[in-house]
Each structure stands twice: as structure tokens, then as C-alpha cells.
Amino acid sequence: MDKLQAMTTFVRVVEAQSFSKAAETLSLPRSSVTTLIKKLEQQVGTTLLRRSTRTLSLTDPGARYYALCRAVLTDIAHVESGLSTEAMSPRGRVRADMPGVIGRAVVLPRLREFEQRFPEIELVLGLSDRPADLIYDGIDCVIRTGELTDSTMIARQLGKLHWLTCASPLYLKEHGEPDAVTQLGAHQAVNYISNATGRPLEWHFSVEGEDLAMTMQSRFAVNETEAYLQCGLEGLGIIQLSELVASPYLKTGRLKEVLVDARCSPVPISIVFSNGRNATAAVKAFVEWIIEIFPENGLESRVRPRLRNAPKT
Secondary structure (H helix, E strand, O other), X not given: OOHHHHHHHHHHHHHHOOHHHHHHHOOOOHHHHHXXXXXXXXXXXXXXXXXXOOOEEEOHHHHHHHHHHHHHHHHHHHHHHHHHHHHHOOOEEEEEEEOHHHHHHHHHHXXXXXXXXXXXXXXXXXXXXXXXXXXXXXXXXEEEEOOOOOOOOEEEEEEEEOEEEEXXXXXXXXXXXXXXXXXXXXXXXXXXXXXXXXXXXXXXXXEOOEEEEEOOOXXXXXXXXXXXXXXXXXXXXXXXXXXXXXHHHHHHOOOEEEOHHHOOOOEEXXXXXXXXXXXXXHHHHHHXXXXXXXXXXXXXXXXXXXXXXXOOO
């Protein structure tokens, strides 16, 4: 017996006060309706309806069961209605913030696809290295790198970020190539200034299986990713950046990876949004779309790593 069909039939019989009328509205033979109610009563172990030639009434257990059936069927109807509405046409404004290089590398090239799939969503993108606060800045969702600590938010992991230590051939010709992390003290570095703290971010390595964080001394420091990359290309010092940024320059020979054996452990990248109950259908649609378009093997962002004690983007 289909329990849901039996509950629906029972509710319809009670509300129609007739087996015949219920059968008509359900497009079923009267005998089928009668059989369903009998099987339902057998399954619940009690009589639900008092029957006579002229009247139909609920027993006390029947009244309780009717109230339960109505509640269950109403909940199902509400859920299905909500899913149908969201699936058909999520609409409204979505404000999203993300590191600029992630936006340029992954999101912007696919925006036409997003527009075609969700024509009634207005998307406002913030692309910046500056950390954003969802509540204070009035943002619906953000893409962040590093470990997350805010348990009041919902987070969906998108992948992992990998970072390389690199230098230009010009720098290596003038200063030589470090063979170990311990030799970095004799080299020049370019630091990346955190937009949240105003201080240089730590450099991270893996030495003998353990993660190592260290502060580098430098003559030059910048707070913007493209400028940071340019400093490295000009031979102003060693830089630490993502494989996504470095890859084209490694291929052309404008950069060379150093300290390959000391690559730091990859860090997670996640999309974060407010509690799911408060998220609109449009926000949920955007989040699911971001998860869909991210590379399956993760992404190497062009944002400088914000690890452990560093601020999240």
C-alpha cells in the first residue's frame, strides 16, 4: 500500500464526508477508495471512520490521525511549492565578494552562462584583496581562503590552493638560487602587505614534513596582487604566490620556482554565506553555481595566502 496515497485518500474522504465524492475528486473507483481506507485502518490498528448509510464521522483516533495527515500533507505541499518556485525562477539581488584574481580567473569568464541561466538575478560582484565582512558590508556571500573560524556561517569548500616560491632569472643571476629555507636570510624578498592588518603576511614552507611560518625582511612591499607579481618579474626579490599566477611565467621562463621541496601545505578555499534558512533562493542559486564552475581539482588563486593567523578574504 502506498502510505502517502492512503493518507491523501483518507483526508479527502473526511473532507468530502463521502466515499463516492472522494472517489470522484481523486478520479478513482469508489471500491478502490474503500479498499484503501480499510487497509489503512488495518495498518494503524484501529477504526478511523464510523460508517452508516447516511453519515460518516471520525472516531477519536481517527480525528487525531486526520490532524496528523493534514499536517504531513501540508508540509509536503509547502516544500514542493518552495522547490518549484526556486527552481523555476530565483530572483533578486546577490552581493558577492571574492579575491580579484579568483573573480577574473573563474567567475567573470562564465558570467554570460550565469546570465542565461538566471536572468532574474541581479549580481553585484566585489573583486578585491581587501577582506570583507558579510554583516557590516551587507554582503550575501564571500569566497575565502584559509581555515574558517566563524561557526555562525555556512561554508562550502571549493578546493585547495597551492603556493610556489619564485624568482626571476635576473634576480637569480645576480643573487644565486637558495637551496634551503635557511638560506633565505641572505636573499631579498618582496613582501605582501595585508589589507586587514597593514603588516606583511608571513611566508609559509614545509620543512621535514612540518609547516613553517616565517617573517621575511624586505626593501619592497605592496598590498596588491598584480603589483606584487610585477615586483617579482622585475627582479626586485623572491616572491611567494599561487601556481595559477606563476604558471604562465614559469612556462615562458620569466619566473623560476625555487625551494620546490619546501612547498607549503595547500590551504582550503571556500564560499561562505549566512545561515541557510536566511539565504534567499537567489543566493543559494549563486552558491551552487560557484561550486559547479570551480575546477574539480581545486583552484590556485592569485591572491597571496592568508594562512593560520592571517586574515581571511
